[in-house]
Each structure stands twice: as structure tokens, then as C-alpha cells.
Amino acid sequence: MTPLPTSVPTNNTNCSHIVTKEWIFSVVPIYILLITVLGMVLNVFVLVVFWFHKKPCTVAEIYLSNLAAADLILVTCLPFWAINVSNDYNWPFGTPLCKVVNLGISMNAYSSIYFLILVSLDRYVALVHTMSYGRMRRPKYAKLGCLMVWALGILLSVPVLIYRQVTAKCNTNICHLNHPNTRVRLLSEVLMTMFIFIIPISIISYCAVKIIWALKNRLKEGSNRQEMEHKATSLVLAVLLAFLICWVPFHLVRMVEMLITAKLLKVDETILDIFFQIFTYFAFFNSVLNPILYVIIGQTFRKKVKELFLQSSSGVTFSLISRRSDRSTTKSTAVS
Structure with missing residues (x-):
């Protein structure tokens, strides 16, 4: 199931459980757009630092840059859903965009989880099995692992592409997963x-x-190398903790919804839908939180930012000096 709720029932024709809380239609779109703007700016900043720094990325940085790319694509798709929510969940973009937008959200949400697995395994090998599996921590293997994760994200999102469609229910055109049974x-x-x-x-x-x-x-x-490993691992642990805090409540609500569908549990649908709304949009905040953690906790990342700034400043200074030199040469030639 894609990590996006709907406010109308999708499995029966009963319209009595429609969530009509005003805060959903007024507050949620603004929140989503805020997440979108912050997510775009911060994740683009992270990608610029990783990609344009003069030194090549380490294995962990390859994984974190792909995680930033996944977060960036996810927040890019969210404005469509903000418009949908502000329109009382009446999807105005048609079935093709219903499929494509939710495919993008699902694929990158799922990919992010597996990029975090790669980051966890990298730190695990670096600290626990340094001698036996240390050779596997090479950039070429990291890039191959990232390609496999993107492919897995697409594969896991195939049900979204198949079953997502726009259906007229309760006087609303809803974009939802319409399973055959x-x-x-x-x-x-x-x-x-x-x-x-x-x-x-x-x-x-x-x-x-x-x-x-x-x-x-x-x-x-107490060696210097151990201190460096500790600093790098602190950032990874912070990113993992942020993921758990943001995403676990959402998945727990999904499990409750699954038990209700299987008729193993009875819960008021309105209350469940409200919790699903809250935890879904809270989970999306993780895409903004990750870049903030890089700056606050990642000492190596902050060092790269400073070096990139100095690198850019040096390039601008060199360009200005070259232009002045060219102008001086031109004037000298004209006088002579």
C-alpha cells in the first residue's frame, strides 16, 4: 500500500465514515507544501556538496547521497497530493498522473528504507567485521548496491502502478488503490x-x-582512527533513529488497518483514519530531517561544505583575476 491516505472509504460504498475534519483540508496542504520546499532545498544542498566536492565520495556518502536523491524525488511528488487534499480529496489530475505520482512517492519511500539498510550494513562491516569483509566496502560495490535498491523500489511499487486508479465514490473522484478483491x-x-x-x-x-x-x-x-569511526557512525545512528521515529508509527497503523481488513480486529474507522493521516504526514518529515542531521551531527559533512565554499570562492577569484588580466592585456595592446 502506498504511504498516502484517502479521506473516503475505498472498499465499500458506505459513505458514513468520511473524515470531514476541517484541519485536514486547511492545515495539511500547507504542511505538505512546507515539507516540499524544505525537502527540495535541503536535499539539493546535500547532493551539491557530495557531487561537486573535489574529493570522491566514500561508501557511506554514496549511500547517503542516494538517500537524499530518493527524498528529493519523494517531496517533488507531494505538491500534487497537497492540491488533492485542499480539493477535499477530489483528484483533479486524471488516472495517468494518479499512477505516476503515487508510483514516485512509493518507489522512493521504499528505496529510502533499503538505502538505510545499506548504510547500516556498511557501518556494521566497518566496525564489527573490518578484517573479514572490509574489501567489500568499495565505491564500485556501493554503486552497484544502489542500482539494485532503485530496481527493488520500482519492483515493490508495481502494485501501485497496477491498482492505482481514479474512482467516483461518495460524489468524489478519489485516487486510491483499487484491489480486485x-x-x-x-x-x-x-x-x-x-x-x-x-x-x-x-x-x-x-x-x-x-x-x-x-x-x-x-x-x-582511544586511537584517532577510532574517533573518526565514532564520528561517522554517530551520524548514521542519528539517521537511523530519525527513520524509526518518523516511519514506525505509520507502519503500525497500517498493520492495524490490515488486521481490520482481515476481520481480526475492530476499531472505529474515523479514529483510525485520523491517526493514519497524522502518521503519514509525520513520516514525510523524515525527508527534511535527514539533511538537517547531516549539518548538525556530520562533522565530515560540515568540513566538506566549508571546503566546497572555499573551492567555489577560489574559482570565482581566479575568474575575476583572469578577466582583469585579459582587460589589461587588451588595453596595453591597443595603446602600443
Whole structure:
């Protein structure tokens, strides 16, 4: 299921559970547009620093730059949904954009999770299995891993491309996942829960525990190299924690919704829909939070920003000196 809610029922013709809270139609679009602007500016800034710095990216930076790219594409798709919400969830863009926009959101949301897995595994290998698997931490393998993650994100989003459509219900044209029956919907949600929540969270949690344990042991050694590893790992742990805080509530609500669909649990649909709205838009804040963490916690990143600024300043200064020199030469030639 794509991480976007609708305010109208999509599985039956009953319109009695429509959420008509005014704050959804007034506050949510502004919040989404704010997330969009901040996400675009901050993630573009991160990509510029990583891509235009004179030194090549490390393995961890390759993963983090791809994570920033995924966040950037995700927030680029959000304005369409802001307009949809402000229009009382009456989708005005037609079925093709309904599929494409939600495909972009889903693909990059799912890809982000697996980029974090790659980051976790990289730190795990760097700190726990340095000698045995250290050779695998090479840029070419990192780039190959990123390509595989993008492909996996597209694969996991295929149901969105197939089942997303615009349907007229409750006097509204809603853009939603229209599964052929309840069995297909349950199967799809169970698989999605496994691949985008249970498996990723298990891997990330295991790596995080091992990383923290290894850091405690290595800090006792007190070498400069261990301090550098600690600084790099602190940023990764902060990014992982931010992901867990932002996305776990959303996935828990999805699991509750799945149990309701399977008729294993009864919860008031209006309350569930409100929580789904809140946790969905809270999850999108993660795309803004990551670049902020790079600046606050990432000492290496801040160093790269300063070096890139000095590099740009030197380039501008050199260009101005060259122009003045050319003008002086031209004037001298004209006088002679």
C-alpha cells in the first residue's frame, strides 16, 4: 500500500465514515507544501556538496547521497497530493498522473528504507567485521548496491502502478488503490509489511545494536582512527533513529488497518483514519530531517561544505583575476 491516505472509504460504498475534519483540508496542504520546499532545498544542498566536492565520495556518502536523491524525488511528488487534499480529496489530475505520482512517492519511500539498510550494513562491516569483509566496502560495490535498491523500489511499487486508479465514490473522484478483491488486498499488504517494515527494521535494529556494542569496545582503545569511526557512525545512528521515529508509527497503523481488513480486529474507522493521516504526514518529515542531521551531527559533512565554499570562492577569484588580466592585456595592446 502506498504511504498516502484517502479521506473516503475505498472498499465499500458506505459513505458514513468520511473524515470531514476541517484541519485536514486547511492545515495539511500547507504542511505538505512546507515539507516540499524544505525537502527540495535541503536535499539539493546535500547532493551539491557530495557531487561537486573535489574529493570522491566514500561508501557511506554514496549511500547517503542516494538517500537524499530518493527524498528529493519523494517531496517533488507531494505538491500534487497537497492540491488533492485542499480539493477535499477530489483528484483533479486524471488516472495517468494518479499512477505516476503515487508510483514516485512509493518507489522512493521504499528505496529510502533499503538505502538505510545499506548504510547500516556498511557501518556494521566497518566496525564489527573490518578484517573479514572490509574489501567489500568499495565505491564500485556501493554503486552497484544502489542500482539494485532503485530496481527493488520500482519492483515493490508495481502494485501501485497496477491498482492505482481514479474512482467516483461518495460524489468524489478519489485516487486510491483499487484491489480486485479483499484476498488480493490482504496478500499485497502482508507482502508489503514484510518487505518494507518487518525485514528492514529487523536488519537495521540488529546492525544498530552490534554497532553500538562495537563502539563501546573501540572507544576504550582511544586511537584517532577510532574517533573518526565514532564520528561517522554517530551520524548514521542519528539517521537511523530519525527513520524509526518518523516511519514506525505509520507502519503500525497500517498493520492495524490490515488486521481490520482481515476481520481480526475492530476499531472505529474515523479514529483510525485520523491517526493514519497524522502518521503519514509525520513520516514525510523524515525527508527534511535527514539533511538537517547531516549539518548538525556530520562533522565530515560540515568540513566538506566549508571546503566546497572555499573551492567555489577560489574559482570565482581566479575568474575575476583572469578577466582583469585579459582587460589589461587588451588595453596595453591597443595603446602600443
